Amino acid sequence: MSKSTVITSIKDEWTQFLAIVEGVPQEKQELPDAIGYWSIAQCLRHVASWDEEIIDIVNIFVKSGDKTDVAGAHVEAKQLLQDRQKMDLATTWQRLYDAHVALIAYLEPLPDDLFDTESYTGNWIGNLVPQHYKGHGEDIEKFMNP
Numbered sequence: 001m002s003k004s005t006v007i008t009s010i011k012d013e014w015t016q017f018l019a020i021v022e023g024v025p026q027e028k029q030e031l032p033d034a035i036g037y038w039s040i041a042q043c044l045r046h047v048a049s050w051d052e053e054i055i056d057i058v059n060i061f062v063k064s065g066d067k068t069d070v071a072g073a074h075v076e077a078k079q080l081l082q083d084r085q086k087m088d089l090a091t092t093w094q095r096l097y098d099a100h101v102a103l104i105a106y107l108e109p110l111p112d113d114l115f116d117t118e119s120y121t122g123n124w125i126g127n128l129v130p131q132h133y134k135g136h137g138e139d140i141e142k143f144m145n146p
Helices: 003-021 040-064 070-083 089-107 120-144
Strands: none
Touching: 003 040, 003 089, 003 120, 040 089, 040 120
16 A cells, blocks of 8 residues: 555544544443443543554654564553543543644655555554554444444
8 A cells, every 4th residue: 555545544544433433422421331341531542542652663663673563552552541541531532633633743754665554564554543443433333323
């Protein structure tokens, strides 16, 4: 996939994800156990943390060549999520939007070769990011439409 195709895919999945989550009534956003043991708000914090983690993963690789495995990324994103458990709903939403804007701003100037989905970085950027939005969007849809 080309860089522009990957970024378009990320933006498209993000738009679809937002359409789903922005349709969740505020009174349902903090209900426990909506998605597994998470509330919708916790899921949003997780998505924001994951976007931030993708920036770190790609940045580390670009600077040092060091690779992060998926398990390690989950540990880092989980720590970010734990650090944000007390975040109020308005701040959660702002963090979600800000993290996505930061991700896109980070990705856009990167060289094209980092977006080859067969490569280490391309897998993270072009496969896992769009799948992450899609998967959590589907989880939220299942909660809203059991």
